[in-house]
Amino acid sequence: MSVANPAILKLTVRNHPGVLSHVCGLFARRAYNLEGVMVRPVRDDKTLSRMWLLVNEEERLTQLIRQTEKLVDVVSVEQHSMEGSAFEATQEYFI
């Protein structure tokens, strides 16, 4: 993994058109690099999507999480370890 100090965010978002733009746009305009994004509808609830974000852990991460929590279509944000994350299971697809 090329990220020096990886942090993983697990988001639950409302499955709306435009929600991916809202989340990715927020990170872009606040000058925080997204190193990886994976998103799919939640298996048992199509009104929700699960979004996994891989970022570099910086001091500003708490601030970015707070900004993300403010987005109307974001239901929850939690920090997750690499272990058991979508990124751990899919590393072979990014060789």
Add this chain to the structure above:
Amino acid sequence: MTDLATRPESRSTAHSKRSEIKGEPVTAVVARELSGAQLLIEMLERQGVTCIAGVPGGANLPMYDALSGSDIRHVLARHEQGAGFIAQGMARVTGKAQVCFASSGPGATNLITAVADAHLDSVPLIAITGQVPQAMIGTDAFQEIDTFGLMLPITKHNFLVRSAEELLEVIPAAFELALSGRPGPVSIDVPKDVQNEKIRVTGLPAAGTRQPDPQVSQQDVDELLERITAAKKPVLMIGGGIVYANATEHLRTFAEQMDVPAVQTFMGLGVLPSDHPLSLGMLGMHGAPFTNLVLEECDLVVGLGVRFDDRATGKVAEFCPNAEFIHVDIDNSEIGKVLQPVQSIVADVGSVLEKASNCLQSQKNSRWRQRVDQLRNNHPLLLDGNDELFRPYGAIAAVAELVDDNANITTDVGQHQMWVAQAYPFVRPRQWISSGGLGTMGFGLPAAIGMALAMPDRTTICFSGDGSLMMNIQEFATAAEHNLNLKVIVLNNNHLGLVRQQQTLFYNKNLSAVKFEQRTDFPAVARAMGMAGLDLSDCEDPRQALREALTQPGPCLINIPIAETEMVFPMVAPGGANKDMITSETSVCGPATAAGDQSPGASA
């Protein structure tokens, strides 16, 4: 859109309540057939909207067709940006969410500046745009632009409505979002086929309203009071949050009982009357010397509804070097964004102050107050020329003397704005309205129109400059059309004055592109568009002429020539520390300061 009733509990409380109401016949039992546009207008009426500023065009024709049958007053702006700022003026002066209309494509792009401005100053503006029919979206159709994408980074939230039925949820949600928590703009893009779609409606959902704010715990209030009591040199820092929370009375009681002096941010002006003994005026880049010096010495800063903007703090690392910070704000993401407080409270600042006022023991900070008064006496704000009509402070003082405290004041952006912020004797919140965060030249005239529309019983004064006024001058015609009681005072130096000032101070007097070689006759332009207009320098008795112009009802342009060499002092160089105040042209350290600018970008 999915059935709301089956949606799982959302973290955001914004949507859960309405879901129970939807579908219940509230107003009518019999189903009625409405077009999306008719439904939209009816729901705006239901929201209490009485006045909409806008410009019609191809993609919002159905909305305008429906609007003509409504009691809602429409104000036809001459440019969509004007419409956006007219709605902003109404919203800022009333605290209510206000609506502007524009068509697709250029209509929408012209709104952008006003929406972005509302975003940075937390103004509840609802921008409703027409869009090309859904079947044509993505085909580069005539006047098609990705309005959703453009509005996304400059709104609290934005919608692209995909069916007439969705309007039932989107309209109340938009008002609820615009008004709840920290207010802000919401945009709604409505494709033309959605406006034309017929829908059978049996009832309308409840209007969207401000949702309850997060509450402060008693424990947090106790800690807040303990910290202020323990401090030897406390200062309150009052921001726009106090205005928006209607917390002025609680703030005044709190400050007086705790005997703590208060600095005001640009957005917080008016919360404490400028002659209040605890008022230290505006802090920051153009703050009074004593104001910034008090902050150098204080040991505790209590930020109340502020966001520690760079124009207020100067170089953050050197802001209040001896102080700890407490931060009270309704927006969790503001906590820790600029500086790390020792205590933070995420709650409605009004409820915090109310709760605190109920349990505080009044105290005296005599020694600190003496020291503050000493600084105030030794380092006052010098209002050079405030008895001369054709000088900035003198013109402002003359106007303030002639209108009473009922007058509402707005400005454009530039030197005149800072002079007014420094010197105008504000006495109440929402008396002062100005573009703070985005600093939009062209804000003043249309905002004044909105203020005058919303509060016809008050005189509205717009201080402007010759640079700013030109940026939305077409709205003279709108002001005349509605015969609004607004007065535009142009402090005219025929230059982009604040840019000229920065070039003079920080770029070796290399004056580049700041002079208007073609002078504009503003009174003539005003008259050509149906307003009264006069130039005080043409008047035999200018003070008498000013008096008459201000007291006669109706829109009027008053041109006051000033010298281009006038400057706003003190000034902290962009990126500099607030203690390093430039107080005259000769006191500048050198052009090197400009290179240290943390925040590039035009400040006109």
